Amino acid sequence: RIAVVGSINMDVMASVDQLPSPGETVVARGVQYSPGGKGANQAVAAARSGADVWMIGATGRDPFAQAARDSLASAGVHIGYVADKPGATGMALIEVGADGENHIVLAAGANGLLEPADVARADSILTSCDMLLLQNEVPWAANQEALRIAKAAGARVLYNPAPMRNLTGEALRGVDVLVMNETEAAALIGTVPQGLDGDWSVLDSLAGIGIAIVVVTLGAQGLVCWQRGGLIRLPAFPVRAIDTTAAGDTFIGAFAAAFDERNLVRALRFGAAAAALAVTRPGAQAAVPMYSEIERMLET
Ligand code: ADP
Numbered sequence: 001r002i003a004v005v006g007s008i009n010m011d012v013m014a015s016v017d018q019l020p021s022p023g024e025t026v027v028a029r030g031v032q033y034s035p036g037g038k039g040a041n042q043a044v045a046a047a048r049s050g051a052d053v054w055m056i057g058a059t060g061r062d063p064f065a066q067a068a069r070d071s072l073a074s075a076g077v078h079i080g081y082v083a084d085k086p087g088a089t090g091m092a093l094i095e096v097g098a099d100g101e102n103h104i105v106l107a108a109g110a111n112g113l114l115e116p117a118d119v120a121r122a123d124s125i126l127t128s129c130d131m132l133l134l135q136n137e138v139p140w141a142a143n144q145e146a147l148r149i150a151k152a153a154g155a156r157v158l159y160n161p162a163p164m165r166n167l168t169g170e171a172l173r174g175v176d177v178l179v180m181n182e183t184e185a186a187a188l189i190g191t192v193p194q195g196l197d198g199d200w201s202v203l204d205s206l207a208g209i210g211i212a213i214v215v216v217t218l219g220a221q222g223l224v225c226w227q228r229g230g231l232i233r234l235p236a237f238p239v240r241a242i243d244t245t246a247a248g249d250t251f252i253g254a255f256a257a258a259f260d261e262r263n264l265v266r267a268l269r270f271g272a273a274a275a276a277l278a279v280t281r282p283g284a285q286a287a288v289p290m291y292s293e294i295e296r297m298l299e300t
Pocket of ligand 1: 180181182216217218219220221222223236237238239241244245246247248249251271272273275276279
């Protein structure tokens with residue numbers, strides 16, 4: 001069983017020929033709505049990968065709330081602990097120009113209103129889960145409450161420090177598994193080694209603060225995974241990427257679903273296969289593959 005505490009969004013994307021300058025109005029070629037939010041994306045990826053997943057988060061009282069909840073539920077994620085908050089559901093407003101350049105405005109909405117009490121209400125889930133997934137899109141106090149409850153009951157905690165914000169050793173206390181991309185890794189450890197074949201011994205320093213496993217994802221290059229006593233380097237599955245939105249979230253959800261400390265390579269490959277499939281499709285949650293597709297990818 002996996003518990004996810006995190007954001008639930010509805011992303012609104014308008015494609016335009018040219019991004020507007022301040023004060024300018026441009027006509028969109030089209031508009032798409034796509035369920036997102038790092039927490040919800042990771043929950044959907046874990047559920048499609050076969051795990052029993054509970055989402056702990058919040059939606060607002062606008063027409064997007066239902067659509068965001070439906071997307072989770074239709075992937076099999078339990079939404080009984082998704083709180084109902086006044087105001088808007090979390091949202092990313094995205095404008096994409098013909099050349100792929102974008103403007104993004106992120107509105108936390110209900111995600112920003114998630115309180116420790118909302119999290120504590122789900123204590124029966126937090127005390128019975130094998131793994132808790134956390135990111136940086138809900139207030140830190142909510143994350144801390146979840147970590148405290150789950151940890152006391154013996155769960156493993158996977159933390160994805162995204163989007164990056166000031167990360168202190170304090171914030172990492174209690175974290176067992178840290179998963180970050182290159183940008184986040186650079187913010188945490190300074191200079192990131194060059195690619196898959198680089199010298200990643202810098203990750204050894206994280207062992208001092210009690211983290212057992214550190215994964216740094218390197219986009220189309222793949223990932224490295226540090227575990228006491230060794231480093232695993234895993235190249236990405238070769239695919240034709242068309243939209244890398246939620247690649248990291250898909251990796252994390254699928255990796256968590258397959259997590260087995262004694263066979264990390266298997267779980268990492270499972271996550272990487274899921275993420276590779278996701279980048280071949282548009283959207284966030286809509287792009288997350290099913291268990292059977294991931295298994296097929298692993299056989300090739
Ligand atoms: P984020 O989305 O958080 O920035 P990354 O871009 O590092 O994360 O991608 C996460 C994982 O997704 C990578 O480790 C890799 O396994 C997979 N992935 C990302 N981009 C590609 C790609 N172009 N081809 C194949 N796999 C990819």
